[in-house]
Amino acid sequence: MLYADTVESGAAVHRPPVILAMLLGFTALLTFFGLGNTLVGHFMSPVIGDPETAGFYGDFATGLVLAVLLTANISGIAFLRLPVQILIVWIELFLLFLGFFYSFDLNFEFIRSKVWFMITQGVFTTLYVSAISITLASVVAIIGAVAKLSSNGFAFGIASFYTSFFRGLPLLMQVYLIYLGLPQLGYVIDAVPAGILALTLCYGAYMTEIFRAGIQSISRGQWEAARSMGFGFGLTMRRVILPQSMPLIIPPTGNQFIAMLKDSSLVSVIGVWELMFLARTLGNKDFRHMEMLITAALIYWLLSICLELIQSRIERFYRTKSH
Amino acid sequence: MNSAAPIIEMKNVSKWYGSYRALTDVNLSVYEGEKIVVCGPSGSGKSTMIRTLNWLEAHQEGDILVNGIRLHRQMRNIAEVRMDVGMVFQHFNLFPHMTVLQNLMAGPVWVRGIPEAEARANAMTYLERVRIPEQADKYPGQLSGGQQQRVAIARSLCMKPRVMLFDEPTSALDPEMVSEVLDTMIELANDGMTMVCVTHEMGFARSVADRVIFMDAGQVIEENTPAEFFDNPRHERTRLFLSQILQH
Numbered sequence: 001m002l003y004a005d006t007v008e009s010g011a012a013v014h015r016p017p018v019i020l021a022m023l024l025g026f027t028a029l030l031t032f033f034g035l036g037n038t039l040v041g042h043f044m045s046p047v048i049g050d051p052e053t054a055g056f057y058g059d060f061a062t063g064l065v066l067a068v069l070l071t072a073n074i075s076g077i078a079f080l081r082l083p084v085q086i087l088i089v090w091i092e093l094f095l096l097f098l099g100f101f102y103s104f105d106l107n108f109e110f111i112r113s114k115v116w117f118m119i120t121q122g123v124f125t126t127l128y129v130s131a132i133s134i135t136l137a138s139v140v141a142i143i144g145a146v147a148k149l150s151s152n153g154f155a156f157g158i159a160s161f162y163t164s165f166f167r168g169l170p171l172l173m174q175v176y177l178i179y180l181g182l183p184q185l186g187y188v189i190d191a192v193p194a195g196i197l198a199l200t201l202c203y204g205a206y207m208t209e210i211f212r213a214g215i216q217s218i219s220r221g222q223w224e225a226a227r228s229m230g231f232g233f234g235l236t237m238r239r240v241i242l243p244q245s246m247p248l249i250i251p252p253t254g255n256q257f258i259a260m261l262k263d264s265s266l267v268s269v270i271g272v273w274e275l276m277f278l279a280r281t282l283g284n285k286d287f288r289h290m291e292m293l294i295t296a297a298l299i300y301w302l303l304s305i306c307l308e309l310i311q312s313r314i315e316r317f318y319r320t321k322s323h
Numbered sequence: 324m325n326s327a328a329p330i331i332e333m334k335n336v337s338k339w340y341g342s343y344r345a346l347t348d349v350n351l352s353v354y355e356g357e358k359i360v361v362c363g364p365s366g367s368g369k370s371t372m373i374r375t376l377n378w379l380e381a382h383q384e385g386d387i388l389v390n391g392i393r394l395h396r397q398m399r400n401i402a403e404v405r406m407d408v409g410m411v412f413q414h415f416n417l418f419p420h421m422t423v424l425q426n427l428m429a430g431p432v433w434v435r436g437i438p439e440a441e442a443r444a445n446a447m448t449y450l451e452r453v454r455i456p457e458q459a460d461k462y463p464g465q466l467s468g469g470q471q472q473r474v475a476i477a478r479s480l481c482m483k484p485r486v487m488l489f490d491e492p493t494s495a496l497d498p499e500m501v502s503e504v505l506d507t508m509i510e511l512a513n514d515g516m517t518m519v520c521v522t523h524e525m526g527f528a529r530s531v532a533d534r535v536i537f538m539d540a541g542q543v544i545e546e547n548t549p550a551e552f553f554d555n556p557r558h559e560r561t562r563l564f565l566s567q568i569l570q571h
Contacts, residue, residue, distance in 0.1 A: 224379050225416035228409075229430040229482055230402040239433065243420045 011078040022071045030063030031056075040066065104290045111291050114282050118292075122275035123299060129192065129274060130261045133199035137260075138253065140204030145211035146237070159208065166205035172266050174198045179270045195267030203260055210252045214245035247318035254311035258304050265300075275299060328391060329354045330486050330517055331376055336385035338371060338541075345371045346382065347541045353486065358518045360528040360549075363538035364564060369521045372538065373488050376519065377408040390485065406434060409479030413491040415471045417463040423450070423474050424459040430482045442481070449477040453507050469500030473507050480511075487511065489520040525569065529553055537561045 012018050035041055036058025041051040048054040048061050073092075077085050147159035166174065178201075179194040189197070218241050226236040265276030279296035283289045331353040338346040346368050353359055361369045374380040375387060378394045378401060387394045389404050398404075418426050427446035431437040437445070450456040453473040455466075463471050472492055479487060489508065493501045505527050512518060512531045522528065528535050528549055535552040537545040537560075545552065545561045556562050 219416075221412060221414055221416035222418065225410075225412065225418070228377055228379060228405055229479075230406040230434045231430075232402060235433055239429065240418055244418075 011075075013075045013078045019071060019075060022074065023067055026067035026070050027060075027064050030066050031060045033063070034059045035062045035066070036060075038062075101294055104294070106291050106294065107288060110286065110288050111295050114292065115295055118275065118278050118282070118295060118299065121273055122278040122296070123303070125192075125272060125274040126261065126264050126276075127303075129196055129199065129267065129272065130257065130264050133196050133203060133264070134253075134257045134260055136196070136200040137203040137207050137256075140200060141207035141211045142242075144204060144208030145215055148208060148212050149215060162201075163205045163208050166202050171198065171202050171263055172269065174202055175266055175270060191267070191270045191272045194270060195264070195272050198267065199260060199264060202263075203256055207253060207256055210249055210256070211245070214249040215241055217248055218244050250318060251311065251315050254307065254314065258307045258311070261303055261307065262300060327355060329388075330390060331519070332386070332388040333372075333375075334386040334388075336372075336375065336382045336387055338375065338380065338382045338384075345541050346375070348385070349541075349543055351536065351543070351546075353517060353519060355485075356515050356517055357533045358512050358531050359520065359534050359536060360532040361519065361521045361536045361538060362523060362525075362528065362564075363544075367538040368541035369538045370490055371541075373490050373519060373521050376488055377405050377410055379410075402434070406430075406482055407485045409482055409484035409487040411472070411475050411479055411487065411489045411492045413495050415463070415468075415475045415495075417471055417475055417478070419463050422460050422462055423455075423466070426463065426474060427478050427481045430478065435482065446477070446481055449480045450474075452480075452510070453477045467500060468496045469503045472496065472500075472504045476504075476507055476511070486517040486519065489518065489522065491521050491523070493522065493524060523568065525553070525565075537564065539564070 013022070036044075036048065036054050036056075037051045041048070041054070041058055041062050044058070044062050044065065045051055048058040051058055054061075077088055080088065144159045144162065147155035148163070150156060169177075175195065175198040178198045179189065179191065182189045182194070222240055222244065223236060226240045231240070264274060268274055268277035268280065271277065275296050279292040280289075283292035329352040331351070333349050333351040336346055336349040337344065349368075349372055351359075351372075361373065363369045371380055375382045375394075376389065378387075381396070382394075390407055392398075392400065392404055394401070394404065417423075418429065421429065424443065424446055427449065428439065428442045431442040431445065432439055447456060447459065450459055453476055455470055455473055458466060458470060458474070463474065466474065476487075476492075492508070493504050496504060501524070505524060508518070508520070508527065509531055520527070520532075530549075532549045535545075535547055535549050536543055537547075537552070537556075537558075539560055545556060545558050547557065551557075552561070553565065556565060
């Protein structure tokens with residue numbers, strides 16, 4: 001939350017000029033969209049007559065009614081308490097979203113027949129590929145961060161080349177390069193290890209920067225205190241610096257994990273049977289693409305929400321511990 | 324003066340930061356049991372000087388010997404030297420993620436390899452000496468500045484150093500907490516600890532120091548007994564400094 005002022009100015013959407021402006025603006029916008037001859041327009045037929053022939057009058061009347069509803073909705077919500085406001089906005093946006101999906105005329109029976117396989121095969125693969133990759137990426141990141149902070153030219157050179165290269169190429173290209181490129185060197189790699197390797201190297205490069213920033217944020221005094229007692233580099237790092245950097249490293253790492261969960265969909269191009277791969281292939285035979293894509297979308301979203309909740313838990317844990 | 328070899332010996336030590344000369348031909352010998360107070364205006368090199376003694380800062384010319392070991396770039400046993408040289412910092416530099424007791428046990432257990440039970444008993448002894456045994460399980464952030472600095476002193480003592488370095492230990496403290504830290508330092512001095520203190524506490528210097536060293540512009544201007552130093556300084560620059568800090 002931003003730092004709120006002690007003076008309350010009252011909700012802008014309760015001021016008559018603002019309400020009037022919203023009304024006019026929404027009316028103009030919705031009229032412009034020409035909703036007269038749509039589902040909404042059909043509800044309006046007692047007023048505008050046959051939607052097919054109502055023309056501009058139909059568009060305008062429909063737009064006006066929707067604008068009134070929309071304005072009343074916004075001004076009305078502003079009267080409520082904050083948590084209720086947030087809840088209602090979420091519900092309304094979610095209903096709009098469902099309405100959007102509903103317009104595709106989905107076959108729910110088809111979804112029901114496939115969803116269990118998508119979860120047991122697809123979600124499982126997505127999760128384990130992501131989890132292994134983020135773990136390995138963390139290890140790469142620690143090594144990379146130390147190398148980038150070292151005064152050893154060799155180590156710095158390798159580390160900076162690595163981060164530059166893997167942050168500079170599209171992940172999709174890295175997946176192809178590893179899967180198709182390594183066999184050229186005589187080392188044939190399976191799809192799953194190739195996917196994990198690509199995700200590890202790519203995210204390891206981003207996380208190197210996160211770890212480097214975390215390590216650098218610890219004051220010189222901590223190094224000096226440790227050094228003055230005869231701590232070596234490894235001991236200082238392990239016992240003094242990294243434990244203090246963790247509260248700074250973990251939140252962005254959680255973000256990376258959520259991002260990776262979704263980027264793991266890119267390894268579907270090399271035939272790993274994860275969620276995205278199944279979403280593309282399961283619907284193919286029956287031309288039911290939208291069903292599978294929307295199901296996969298919702299599953300990705302649910303997984304991300306779970307991870308976000310876990311992440312905020314962890315953040316709160318570190319916040320209370322450091323004070 | 325003691326006839327044995329000094330614990331710390333600086334011979335014509337010079338140090339540069341780039342082209343800026345921070346120390347110029349500093350000479351100093353510290354013998355077992357001696358208390359040395361180093362003072363001087365800010366930027367005079369006194370902190371730099373004390374930080375070269377455990378080589379948190381490297382010098383470029385001259386020799387520094389600690390326990391007879393010469394400090395130089397290629398040395399392999401700097402950790403051994405540092406174990407015997409305790410240091411107390413202006414900003415305490417306690418480890419904030421560890422409890423007070425863990426702070427005190429860290430060095431002995433991880434560096435000296437002392438068994439935990441022994442280190443714990445040892446740590447409690449020193450916490451009692453600095454009169455805050457009841458804070459053992461708190462985190463540094465929960466303590467006042469004065470208490471933190473006393474913990475920092477105890478942490479250094481747990482390593483059983485032969486000499487203690489104090490780098491402006493009271494400068495970051497609220498005025499009412501200065502005396503509790505100084506009292507701890509005076510007790511330590513009375514127990515016979517060898518000490519080198521950079522401080523502006525002139526009362527402490529007068530009552531505790533065996534010798535007072537005055538530095539300016541990276542050079543040792545005057546080295547004198549406290550009585551002579553305060554009442555009858557040899558150098559004009561010293562006189563000016565004293566008149567500035569003692570006028571109120």
